Amino acid sequence: VLRVQPNFRSNLLATRLSKLANLNEHELGILSAIEGKPKYSFPENSRILNEGHEINAAYVIISGWAYLHRTLADGRRQLLKVVLPGDAIGLCSRSRPLALTTAVALTPVKTVEAGELLAAWSEDGRTPGIANALEMSAAEDEYYLLCHAARLGRQTAYERMAHLLCELEYRLASRGLSSGGVFLLPMTQEVLADVLGLSVVHVNRTLQQMRRENKIEFNRGKVSMLDLNGLLNAGEFTPPKVSAHAVAG
Amino acid sequence: VLRVQPNFRSNLLATRLSKLANLNEHELGILSAIEGKPKYSFPENSRILNEGHEINAAYVIISGWAYLHRTLADGRRQLLKVVLPGDAIGLCSRSRPLALTTAVALTPVKTVEAGELLAAWSEDGRTPGIANALEMSAAEDEYYLLCHAARLGRQTAYERMAHLLCELEYRLASRGLSSGGVFLLPMTQEVLADVLGLSVVHVNRTLQQMRRENKIEFNRGKVSMLDLNGLLNAGEFTPPKVSAHAVAG
DNA sequence: CGTTAGGTTGAGCAATATCAAATTCGGTGG
DNA sequence: CCACCGAATTTGATATTGCTCAACCTAACG
Numbered sequence: 001v002l003r004v005q006p007n008f009r010s011n012l013l014a015t016r017l018s019k020l021a022n023l024n025e026h027e028l029g030i031l032s033a034i035e036g037k038p039k040y041s042f043p044e045n046s047r048i049l050n051e052g053h054e055i056n057a058a059y060v061i062i063s064g065w066a067y068l069h070r071t072l073a074d075g076r077r078q079l080l081k082v083v084l085p086g087d088a089i090g091l092c093s094r095s096r097p098l099a100l101t102t103a104v105a106l107t108p109v110k111t112v113e114a115g116e117l118l119a120a121w122s123e124d125g126r127t128p129g130i131a132n133a134l135e136m137s138a139a140e141d142e143y144y145l146l147c148h149a150a151r152l153g154r155q156t157a158y159e160r161m162a163h164l165l166c167e168l169e170y171r172l173a174s175r176g177l178s179s180g181g182v183f184l185l186p187m188t189q190e191v192l193a194d195v196l197g198l199s200v201v202h203v204n205r206t207l208q209q210m211r212r213e214n215k216i217e218f219n220r221g222k223v224s225m226l227d228l229n230g231l232l233n234a235g236e237f238t239p240p241k242v243s244a245h246a247v248a249g
Numbered sequence: 250v251l252r253v254q255p256n257f258r259s260n261l262l263a264t265r266l267s268k269l270a271n272l273n274e275h276e277l278g279i280l281s282a283i284e285g286k287p288k289y290s291f292p293e294n295s296r297i298l299n300e301g302h303e304i305n306a307a308y309v310i311i312s313g314w315a316y317l318h319r320t321l322a323d324g325r326r327q328l329l330k331v332v333l334p335g336d337a338i339g340l341c342s343r344s345r346p347l348a349l350t351t352a353v354a355l356t357p358v359k360t361v362e363a364g365e366l367l368a369a370w371s372e373d374g375r376t377p378g379i380a381n382a383l384e385m386s387a388a389e390d391e392y393y394l395l396c397h398a399a400r401l402g403r404q405t406a407y408e409r410m411a412h413l414l415c416e417l418e419y420r421l422a423s424r425g426l427s428s429g430g431v432f433l434l435p436m437t438q439e440v441l442a443d444v445l446g447l448s449v450v451h452v453n454r455t456l457q458q459m460r461r462e463n464k465i466e467f468n469r470g471k472v473s474m475l476d477l478n479g480l481l482n483a484g485e486f487t488p489p490k491v492s493a494h495a496v497a498g
Numbered sequence: 499c500g501t502t503a504g505g506t507t508g509a510g511c512a513a514t515a516t517c518a519a520a521t522t523c524g525g526t527g528g
Numbered sequence: 529c530c531a532c533c534g535a536a537t538t539t540g541a542t543a544t545t546g547c548t549c550a551a552c553c554t555a556a557c558g
Contacts, residue, residue, distance in 0.1 A: 080399065146319065241347055
């Protein structure tokens, strides 16, 4: 059986960061060393960070998905960021940082500890590429968060869903985890609802409308975006452009 | 006539940053020198940054309010951040940065150019206090943006309004621009609607409900929060706590 | 097979949007 | 001082989107 898409990629970190800035051999070495470090496993639904608690380690996700969220007193929940393989959690340069949100494993998650990234970020001299790439990555994160706010504030259910799918596809593609609009999406409709600020029922109906219109397939955690252009248009998704520097191929 | 609250404060920047980290005399000197620099004026509704365009200067707002926003193809608009006196616009350490959102003057705005802040941020050795304070400030900005997303995604109109008013009061108070829940709010209901992801009419009705319940007064751009606790509770507002470090009084 | 989590469906409802008109308010020119 | 103007606010009526509740279905898994 042909695997449409790998669940696991080695070189995730280097793949991703080298698209954000030019990295030299030394820096690539550091990144692959980080990926080779011992793995920390977080079971599904376990907490990786607690809002308000001190952050003790910077992690990079090697496999699995996570999310940042906030919960209101009566239980209403809003996801604030979907964290993909290759993303960091708790990578933060201020001193004695407190977590601004709670982070939870959406699937079983494996991470490596990535203090080296923090070191490479501050010590500008010897790892300018990594420092640069991390800066770009942080800016992209901010961009996606801004988009998230605009989505929640001013888009309809259909538009939100389209925008989210486009965003995920785009982010996954840059890690080699999506191709041709086909990717694994390990989210229940309830989780989607809490990303998009909608009810489960309405998410269900929105997905059905997209299926009816032949925009997507979505079964057993696998999405196929049949009409990527249509969705990009409906959701008005625009990929991040955070710097005027070009990255050499 | 007693002025309830000053429109203009000298020492805005030093006031604000010294609440975020301990600053030495040298650093306080740098900050007040920045505030003394020549002013750039932006008329009401003029653009300060354009999304996607390169950022050429870092500004600090000395007087007036601004906002960051994004607009959809059909004109729907979502404000993403309200920028207050003492806040920076375009303070950004990556190389050749592009603006992630458009910035617009909500009122006439005066700024100073603040390249010194960028310099003080990177050159860690001699201005650790400023570097630290800027780090904290950036983290608080992120916190407010996360709150904004949660507000838009999962709170009711009434809760959103309560949360926003509490946030603004809190941020203004740290600059000496609010006391006892009384402050100037230079926003039309239409702007409030675009902050909160609501229609103007609904903003109007929500404000009226708050007036009826004696939670607020809001006339001619002046807000009095008559029941601060009630509003904190209704909006579930929590001030940012971004670091475990205490700041010496 | 039975159990269970997740997905689907229908009916009714609540929150909020839209539209259109009326009113207030702060200027501004006569 | 007054009349007028435009912007902002307010109001009422109606429409729509998306929510809630409850039932039912399906597929995976032990």
